[in-house]
Amino acid sequence: MPKNSKLNTAFLVRNETDLRSQFSETHEIAIKKCLKHIDEHARKFIERSPFVCIGTQSPDGSADVSPRGDPCGFVKILDDTTLLIPDRPGNNRLDTLSNILTNSKVGLLFLVPGFDDTMRVNGHAELTRDPDLLSMMAVNERVPKIAIAVHVDEVFIHCAKALRRSKLWDVDQHQNRDDVPSLMKIILDQTSGAPTDPEEQLRLDENLEREYRQTMY
Template sequence: MAEDTALNPDYLIADEAELAALFPATHQLAIDKCMPALDAHSRAFIARAPFLCISTQSPDGLADVSPRGDPAGFVRVLDDHTLLIPDRPGNNRLDTQRNILANPAVGLIFMVPGFDETLRVNGTARLTRDPALLATMEVQGRRPTTAIAVTVHEAFLHCAKAFRRSRLWDPATLQDRKAFPSLRAMIHDQTTGRPADPAELEKLDADLEEAYRRSMY
């Protein structure tokens, strides 16, 4: 890994004691709100959430975060300690699944459009191909090949500050997607070292949309 010469080593924080000295003590409520299982509010939040991010760690210690989305309620709550996340078709890199096999520790953040609060869940994960469970997560006649079963170790609601600072759900902050290159245009540039010509780009974009249509589930 290249050394970041822009960081002044005199100001790098070296240990937890140095870090703690910079901030006030943790508010007791921030400690008390952490639960070892899902309660009624957590369950209701998950039932409303159409989107989450799952963090994992590779065998060599590299962190990874993957987005997961589906209609609200796509994550099944099997019991107060167990969540089930369907694995929908993707690019088949299998980063999340491979990481789970090597290191089962995971972190989840659930988001609900219009809610400034989030739900955080930390736990351990396993991969299942149980046909009875996969059948309950079938969409458009297609069931996932695998699902991620998360054993909940800690769950807590997170305050609204990040979303209010970012104004994430504020329609006034929406940006024009056309002001930025398309996904296929950027990947073409990154992988070939040259921008696509207009005719080539039009076909690449059309192919991507067709792939979305065919392989969403």
């Protein structure tokens, strides 16, 4: 724990027994709903999803979560235990891909706009350059360089409580993006420093939007 932490150590939960004592027993159906394959319901959910978060872990144990998005059905279902996720152009940090090479365990969280429930998939992953598989995921005639093949160990539907609490899809809860600095200004503030000239900042913001359009795929 960091030295300047404000947490009271007397109330920290330090073992499984202590943790379990704070909750009632797991409902039997919550255990039985976990499948080891993609059934018809999971298939329909994944085919409708345009967005998935993928969690990985580095060799030193550092956790990472990366969002992936594309048109609905972009995650291909190769068979009942194998998913294929295209890797689209990004910032080339390659955190997710590098982590998979050293620790294949991954966790996926699928969202469908308007659905309050989510789909969770846990498994182990590999990276593939198979041209036949990559060609299946071309967009605007652009083929991804790499795809993440996920071998399913566990799949289950997750209840709607989190999304209902957050009101994620409620338009009345949407916030105005203009109330906070632009992405480019935030990055520059955190690195080399943002320009003080508003017109120069606007130009940089417009350049980023132009880059989005040109390098999406």
